[in-house]
Amino acid sequence: MPLLESRPELELVVWPEDRACDRSWLLENIPGATGVIVMLTDKVNPELLDKAGPSLRVVSTMSVGYEHVDLAAAAQRGLKVGYTPDVLTDAVADLSVMLALMAGRNGGIGVSLVQNGEWPNFSWAPFGFCGPQLSTTAASPTRKIGFLGFGRIAQATLARLVPFGITHCLYSSNPSSPPNHQRDTDLAKKYNLKAVSKVNVDELARESDVLFVLAPGGQGTYHVINEGLLRKMKKTSILVNASRGTLVDSDALAKALKEGWIWGAGLDVVEGEPNVTIDHPLVKEPRCVIVPHIASATLETRRDMATRAAQNLVAAILGGDMPAQVDLSA
Amino acid sequence: MPLLESRPELELVVWPEDRACDRSWLLENIPGATGVIVMLTDKVNPELLDKAGPSLRVVSTMSVGYEHVDLAAAAQRGLKVGYTPDVLTDAVADLSVMLALMAGRNGGIGVSLVQNGEWPNFSWAPFGFCGPQLSTTAASPTRKIGFLGFGRIAQATLARLVPFGITHCLYSSNPSSPPNHQRDTDLAKKYNLKAVSKVNVDELARESDVLFVLAPGGQGTYHVINEGLLRKMKKTSILVNASRGTLVDSDALAKALKEGWIWGAGLDVVEGEPNVTIDHPLVKEPRCVIVPHIASATLETRRDMATRAAQNLVAAILGGDMPAQVDLSA
Incomplete structure (x- = not known):
């Protein structure tokens, strides 16, 4: 002003x-x-x-x-x-990392449980509230991070994940944009990764431990995350969407979570937002962390x-x- | 087994x-x-x-x-x-980063609001749900990260924050442990930080944008985060505790959040857990994100x-x- x-x-x-x-x-x-x-x-x-x-x-x-x-x-x-x-690149990248962690680490379930006064009912248990770890460990030394869309925000998110020990970066981007091997080689070297590779969306779905959706909205990307793709993902994988709700088929994602095709999801955006009520299939899924479009907030x-x-x-x-x-x- | x-x-x-x-x-x-x-x-x-x-x-x-x-x-x-x-170093460091992001970015409030079906009542607004940004920006180029306790977990947390653009690392540790200037100089150089400095707890409180409590429990650290210290912190600062509940005076922290001495808090542990009910002063604070002791989960x-x-x-x-x-x- x-x-x-x-x-x-x-x-x-x-x-x-x-x-x-x-x-x-x-x-x-x-x-x-x-x-x-x-x-x-x-x-x-x-x-x-x-x-x-x-x-x-x-x-x-x-x-x-x-x-x-x-x-x-x-x-x-x-x-x-x-x-x-x-x-807004850095604010969205920060939130993307937050959502990846929350979806893997029971961030939503844990907060709700304490808010609802249920903590006293839960005794510490050796495998209580466990989820897949974002960081690599000696016994689990590989983490493949996928990006649907590999623009500024995706690359800023990648940079933030490097100290978590990630080993591979896969991405799919606009099929009409030419591969950029030199950029990818430079990124792999800069971040000491085993590979930075452009792949098709099927391979992206199959291989990613965490899949970040960070592509533009619009007709060209409508429901690009659909049932077929979700069925190809790992059971321990995490889906993060911090771009536009229209890229993800909400019904298919709810089914994927309910039936355990993937581990969890972290969403900043949902198709049809803000008209997302307690009856929404994704709100009903405990492993779905949803925040109200605050990535740049x-x-x-x-x-x-x-x-x-x-x-x-x-x-x-x-x-x-x-x-x-x-x-x-x- | x-x-x-x-x-x-x-x-x-x-x-x-x-x-x-x-x-x-x-x-x-x-x-x-x-x-x-x-x-x-x-x-x-x-x-x-x-x-x-x-x-x-x-x-x-x-x-x-x-x-x-x-x-x-x-x-x-x-x-x-x-x-x-x-x-468990990496799992706890991962969760510490998650809590810092959630406390700054309305992670708890956002999740609860969507879970309770209130998203439709919130229209997108230019400054809706805004909190302090963890990453630096061109107009806000300094981030000082404080650690109470500077052992393995604190240093692993520090490593994860480097790509967020942090500029200074401050820490307080056991007064009887000698300063380690060479280690600090090496860390500053490795991470391209302006400084890695051992300071007293008053300076730690005054200067930190995010203060991570990652020290052992026990009598020596009982309520080390108390009203006097919280009053010295910045209004935009975040407190994260992923060590033991006894280090933080819960009543003082609730007061600090209610009266706006600090911006928010992210807690994996609360004194007296798991007996933390909806009447607990910290559960009642919207800017206090609490998860049920899952840092190594x-x-x-x-x-x-x-x-x-x-x-x-x-x-x-x-x-x-x-x-x-x-x-x-x-």
Whole structure:
């Protein structure tokens, strides 16, 4: 806000509440706007853009994802679209590590049990509350970490896992993006791993001890984690999704957990969120740890994201390079 | 068990349930025993040792801590005492990192909210569910990590935090143990930290962004984390205890959380556990994440601990070096 308020050329119209903007308020206030800052809860579609009218020059989203923005419609209207990559990489990587640990180590079950006053009923037992260990041990010296999507966040997550003794990194990424053998060799050397390898999703499912889903949302990745893939995973494996709920078929994952195809799951996102109630099949699974889409929720990162969104807007309207602009040329 | 069963010289008497042994059963079955394997829930005091009688030669505990064993009484009777250090270092370090992340990132609150079906009531908000970020950022480039106790587990935890961008490591340890400047310099160089410094507990409290309590239990460390120390900590700081509940004054910590002296806490242990009910002052604090003493609870580590406890027992009775023997010479 100070950054925007410091530009007297801008007339600001601000949604006054600390929650997602009401659609009706947005539609009512956007006509004649030169630019708009939105969040991933605001659908930027032809309806909204038409309401704004020909004055609109920029849509700046305070998010790294932009599947809520109709890029074709924006391009047709000659708009610029800004987003906030990079600044949330570390916050999301931190949370991905947290979810991997919680899903393997009974993080959700343990917290609930103490919260519900059930600890006195549980005596310490030699194999009580045991789950698979993220770190390697002398008797269990191999850990293969898989990434579906191998961009900035995945690589930042990989870096955090190195001191846990992981030995192999596998990843699958956009089939149209060419392999990058040199980068992979460099990463393996830097982190002293036995291998960093691009594999197909079947091998990724079969081999990963922990599988992180860190790819963009949208139609191209819809339900890429489905029943067929989950059935190929190890019984002791962990699935983490800190990208978008649409990548994972919730019913298939609930079945996988109930029937023990995999050990546990840690989810920051669920398809259809926030409409996830106690009747949701994943909420009913004790080995499914779910947090309410907080991967970028740190004081430091949200401030950086807000700053970046404001900078994108100001640059697009008043001139200068936008710090992060979505390429609409395709 | 296979390791013990493979020695026909040993007659085994085994508590048949997968929970802590009933005291009465133990007292009834120990007379005439040559050795006993115990857990930290079994108090090894003169009562038990006298019941065993002069045949007893070894007490082998399946734990890294041995504050439940009366060492003076064991020494008087000429017993050997075995324990299981090292093999649980990595599991406890993993959990310490998990608790630090959960306490900072609303891990407990987030899980409970989704479990209770409240997610639909929470719209995404720019600063919703935000907490302090463990990783450094460009705008927040310093992270000081403190350790009360700087043994194997603390150092393994430190190693795991390096890729999060931490910059300083502070520690306090047994005042009678001499400073180890060379080790500290080597660690700082190895991990590219600005400093690894031994400090007094007041400075530790004042400077740490995350303070890990990883020191032994017993009288020497009783309530070392008390109101005076908690008042010195930063408002954005996190306290993690994965050692013994007795090191932390629960009432003082509850007050610190309620009044915002610190940001949050992650506890694997609570004084008086497992008698920790919904009326416990720490259970009532939303920013206090508690798991039920599961720091070593992984399949890999508990198997290793059991193996080590059996090896200690066998060596003490049948000859050979005990892999890990408590020094009773003091």
